Amino acid sequence: xxxxxxxxxxxxxxxxxxxxxxxxxxxxxxxxxxxxxxxxxxxxxxxxxxxxxxxxxxxxxxxxxxxxxxxxxxxxxxxxxxxxxxxxxxxxxxxxxxxxxxxxxxxxxxxxxxxxxxxxxxxxxxxxxxxxxxxxxxxxxxxxxxxxxxxxxxxxxxxxxxxxxxxxxxxxxxxxxxxxxxxxxxxxxxxxxxxxxxxxxxxxxxxxxxxxxxxxxxxxxxxxxxxxxxxxxxxxxxxxxxxxxxxxxxxxxxxxxxxxxxxxxxxxxxxxxxxxxxxxxxxxxxxxxxxxxxxxxxxxxxxxxxxxxxxxxxxxxxxxxxxxxxxxxxxxxxxxxxxxxxxxxxxxxxxxxxxxxxxxxxxxxxxxxx
Amino acid sequence: xxxxxxxxxxxxxxxxxxxxxxxxxxxxxxxxxxxxxxxxxxxxxxxxxxxxxxxxxxxxxxxxxxxxxxxxxxxxxxxxxxxxxxxxxxxxxxxxxxxxxxxxxxxxxxxxxxxxxxxxxxxxxxxxxxxxxxxxxxxxxxxxxxxxxxxxxxxxxxxxxxxxxxxxxxxxxxxxxxxxxxxxxxxxxxxxxxxxxxxxxxxxxxxxxxxxxxxxxxxxxxxxxxxxxxxxxxxxxxxxxxxxxxxxxxxxxxxxxxxxxxxxxxxxxxxxxxxxxxxxxxxxxxxxxxxxxxxxxxxxxxxxxxxxxxxxxxxxxxxxxxxxxxxxxxxxxxxxxxxxxxxxxxxxxxxxxxxxxxxxxxxxxxxxxxxxxxxxxxxxxxxxxxxxxxxxxxxxxxxxxxxxxxxxxxxxxxxxxxxxxxxxxxxxxxxxxxxxxxxxxxxxxxxxxxxxx
Numbered sequence: 001x002x003x004x005x006x007x008x009x010x011x012x013x014x015x016x017x018x019x020x021x022x023x024x025x026x027x028x029x030x031x032x033x034x035x036x037x038x039x040x041x042x043x044x045x046x047x048x049x050x051x052x053x054x055x056x057x058x059x060x061x062x063x064x065x066x067x068x069x070x071x072x073x074x075x076x077x078x079x080x081x082x083x084x085x086x087x088x089x090x091x092x093x094x095x096x097x098x099x100x101x102x103x104x105x106x107x108x109x110x111x112x113x114x115x116x117x118x119x120x121x122x123x124x125x126x127x128x129x130x131x132x133x134x135x136x137x138x139x140x141x142x143x144x145x146x147x148x149x150x151x152x153x154x155x156x157x158x159x160x161x162x163x164x165x166x167x168x169x170x171x172x173x174x175x176x177x178x179x180x181x182x183x184x185x186x187x188x189x190x191x192x193x194x195x196x197x198x199x200x201x202x203x204x205x206x207x208x209x210x211x212x213x214x215x216x217x218x219x220x221x222x223x224x225x226x227x228x229x230x231x232x233x234x235x236x237x238x239x240x241x242x243x244x245x246x247x248x249x250x251x252x253x254x255x256x257x258x259x260x261x262x263x264x265x266x267x268x269x270x271x272x273x274x275x276x277x278x279x280x281x282x283x284x285x286x287x288x289x290x291x292x293x294x295x296x297x298x299x300x301x302x303x304x305x306x307x308x309x310x311x312x313x314x315x316x317x318x319x320x321x322x323x324x325x326x327x328x329x330x331x332x333x334x335x336x337x338x339x340x341x342x343x344x345x346x347x348x349x350x351x352x353x354x355x356x357x358x359x360x361x362x363x364x365x366x367x368x369x370x
Numbered sequence: 371x372x373x374x375x376x377x378x379x380x381x382x383x384x385x386x387x388x389x390x391x392x393x394x395x396x397x398x399x400x401x402x403x404x405x406x407x408x409x410x411x412x413x414x415x416x417x418x419x420x421x422x423x424x425x426x427x428x429x430x431x432x433x434x435x436x437x438x439x440x441x442x443x444x445x446x447x448x449x450x451x452x453x454x455x456x457x458x459x460x461x462x463x464x465x466x467x468x469x470x471x472x473x474x475x476x477x478x479x480x481x482x483x484x485x486x487x488x489x490x491x492x493x494x495x496x497x498x499x500x501x502x503x504x505x506x507x508x509x510x511x512x513x514x515x516x517x518x519x520x521x522x523x524x525x526x527x528x529x530x531x532x533x534x535x536x537x538x539x540x541x542x543x544x545x546x547x548x549x550x551x552x553x554x555x556x557x558x559x560x561x562x563x564x565x566x567x568x569x570x571x572x573x574x575x576x577x578x579x580x581x582x583x584x585x586x587x588x589x590x591x592x593x594x595x596x597x598x599x600x601x602x603x604x605x606x607x608x609x610x611x612x613x614x615x616x617x618x619x620x621x622x623x624x625x626x627x628x629x630x631x632x633x634x635x636x637x638x639x640x641x642x643x644x645x646x647x648x649x650x651x652x653x654x655x656x657x658x659x660x661x662x663x664x665x666x667x668x669x670x671x672x673x674x675x676x677x678x679x680x681x682x683x684x685x686x687x688x689x690x691x692x693x694x695x696x697x698x699x700x701x702x703x704x705x706x707x708x709x710x711x712x713x714x715x716x717x718x719x720x721x722x723x724x725x726x727x728x729x730x731x732x733x734x735x736x737x738x739x740x741x742x743x744x745x746x747x748x749x750x751x752x753x754x755x756x757x758x759x760x761x762x763x764x765x766x767x768x769x770x771x772x773x774x775x776x777x778x779x780x781x782x783x784x785x786x787x788x789x790x791x792x793x794x795x796x797x798x799x800x801x802x803x804x805x806x807x808x809x810x811x812x813x814x815x816x817x818x819x820x821x822x823x
Contacts, residue, residue, distance in 0.1 A: 052728070053727050054728070055769070055770075099764075100764060103764030104764075107733035107734055108729050110737060140757055143737075143740045166726060188540070189722060189723065189724040189725065189732060189736070190721065190724065190726060190732050190733060190735070192726030
């Protein structure tokens with residue numbers, strides 16, 4: 001029995017979960033899933049040392065551990081704080097956290113161009129999701145926004161520094177995934193920017209992964225730029241024999257055309273592990289060169305697990321996030337002012353049952369079937 | 371007249387050099403420590419002295435030393451933080467410039483206590499001439515056998531290296547300093563792990579202010595208990611205060627921590643009163659990042675007691691009616707100073723110096739600066755004052771390092787105590803451009819609240 005690892009019990013928003021020692025609060029919350037998971041803009045579980053910078057994942061620690069049940073005076077970054085046995089964490093149940101998070105989102109947005117209508121990342125942008133949940137309808141910022149010139153990073157990657165939130169993920173990716181890092185953060189404060197010091201292009205085999213890790217539209221794929229909106233494309237899992245990487249990718253298709261190739265992502269928007277259990281980073285050849293359907297062996301439609309707009313139009317295999325509200329509220333169901341299902345025709349239908357375009361005809365048929 | 375421990379000999383001719391310093395009794399503490407004391411005994415002595423960190427936070431130095439992890443086979447490091455960049459603070463420069471051997475002597479004692487064989491002085495890049503003075507002093511100490519291998523035959527090796535920074539305020543934060551010392555971009559690290567466990571090159575490290583390390587010398591020489599007799603309560607010993615602003619005698623003063631703020635400002639021994647016969651309006655007693663206090667709260671606490679130059683008394687009343695000792699950058703403002711403009715200047719500084727790593731500080735400091743400029747230019751509105759308050763509240767405590775707090779506190783305190791002046795700027799924009807709000811009621815005696823039963 002001595003070999004069995006002792007598990008730490010940690011309570012996050014009234015839900016207790018057992019995790020291994022050394023797990024961060026964020027990862028413990030991800031084990032629970034759903035609403036109690038703090039958002040993370042800069043933390044990336046596959047990248048060492050990432051996290052702690054964006055401050056969106058701040059949580060309140062109401063009790064440090066069983067041994068020392070004192071609360072922590074400040075809000076802590078859940079992505080970098082490890083759990084202790086008997087720790088009690090408040091995320092969505094804490095007003096302080098909600099308040100601070102709203103503040104952080106407002107700060108992130110004051111210099112963001114909000115050009116979602118022309119941004120390639122729209123639809124799969126973490127900042128969009130975050131501001132949808134925590135942002136305000138209007139900004140209190142009334143000054144000129146900070147802007148940068150577009151920086152050319154070579155034939156494949158476009159840097160749009162104005163959109164950047166300085167999460168440092170691409171810096172860590174270049175350090176840890178690709179062979180060499182040619183870009184970094186220059187200057188400091190609100191004029192800090194991701195750049196190459198003297199105009200150089202980013203080209204080595206795995207550098208394309210910076211596009212996948214970028215939570216916003218600062219680093220985009222030049223081969224896909226302005227080709228299509230992501231929610232009009234159809235994600236399918238595919239693989240190929242690649243000598244550089246695992247070759248397990250996600251194709252974003254429209255008709256028979258492969259518009260974009262990315263790594264497969266999990267429900268937190270991070271690169272999934274491959275079937276061999278390694279992080280599924282893909283090489284530049286797979287990402288930028290193999291744009292023909294004959295290059296790939298298609299496995300089938302991808303599971304779209306986020307409740308994002310990408311899932312629109314292809315509901316097959318959509319994974320719903322864990323519903324935690326009742327547990328957070330101690331077993332009570334939330335009191336609804338109005339149940340939308342009472343008045344809506346659309347919502348009486350289980351969306352995942354719709355295979356194909358969701359027309360009113362389909363809705364009527366399914367409703368009858370109910 | 372209070373006792374001087376650090377600057378007593380600072381004005382002896384030639385004290386900058388080893389021969390004179392040695393003749394005046396220098397390096398006695400190194401001899402005492404290496405020949406008669408164990409490292410633990412030195413730490414114990416510093417603990418007994420009650421010495422509190424002189425860099426700003428006021429954390430007990432002996433305690434900090436005892437937290438240092440001591441794993442086998444891993445080197446430990448002592449780093450002296452000479453990156454003194456806080457506006458209004460220039461005490462360390464004075465000490466290093468005039469009596470550099472005191473710092474080196476303290477460093478040898480501290481290195482022995484902590485078991486550090488390579489100690490570093492991380493000095494602000496703008497102090498390039500001080501760096502040269504220190505390097506000469508280190509070389510002199512090395513020639514005299516106080517640095518290098520087997521110092522004084524004790525078997526203890528120690529060497530000191532002087533490393534200049536590249537001109538960033540943020541590198542005064544201990545983890546950013548360590549990053550910079552390692553040759554990386556000076557971004558603060560995310561704590562934990564603390565430097566005492568994982569610091570310079572992943573090894574246990576103690577980062578101390580110049581003055582704290584210099585104070586080890588008198589502590590060793592006279593004994594911790596003797597040192598603790600100076601000062602009041604938990605504020606033991608002497609403190610260097612760099613006084614500046616609208617006073618008759620700006621400069622660096624060594625005070626024993628048992629005098630009142632009023633005495634410090636008005637007595638001829640220290641600041642010599644407000645310049646040009648003006649009246650005191652406000653004061654920042656600990657360097658730019660501590661809260662500003664109006665005259666009435668500065669001289670007397672909210673309870674009606676005389677405010678003393680001690681850690682406890684200055685922070686009496688919390689941030690609502692108190693401030694902090696900070697690093698001892700004593701900035702005095704007379705009735706002709708404009709608090710709005712002053713706060714704007716500070717906000718501009720913090721915006722420029724924010725490292726840009728975490729979002730509240732990176733975006734918030736710039737936002738505050740813009741709003742303050744707008745109010746100062748007479749284009750502000752009342753809601754801007756509330757917005758400022760809200761922004762500072764959302765920066766404070768939510769950042770990686772204390773720079774966010776340091777940027778938020780001056781704004782918060784200015785609005786808390788000088789809201790009248792901000793409002794006057796909003797309601798009288800054209801007048802605010804040509805004259806200052808003046809003393810107003812900021813020096814009026816406080817109403818002492820009746821004790822509640």
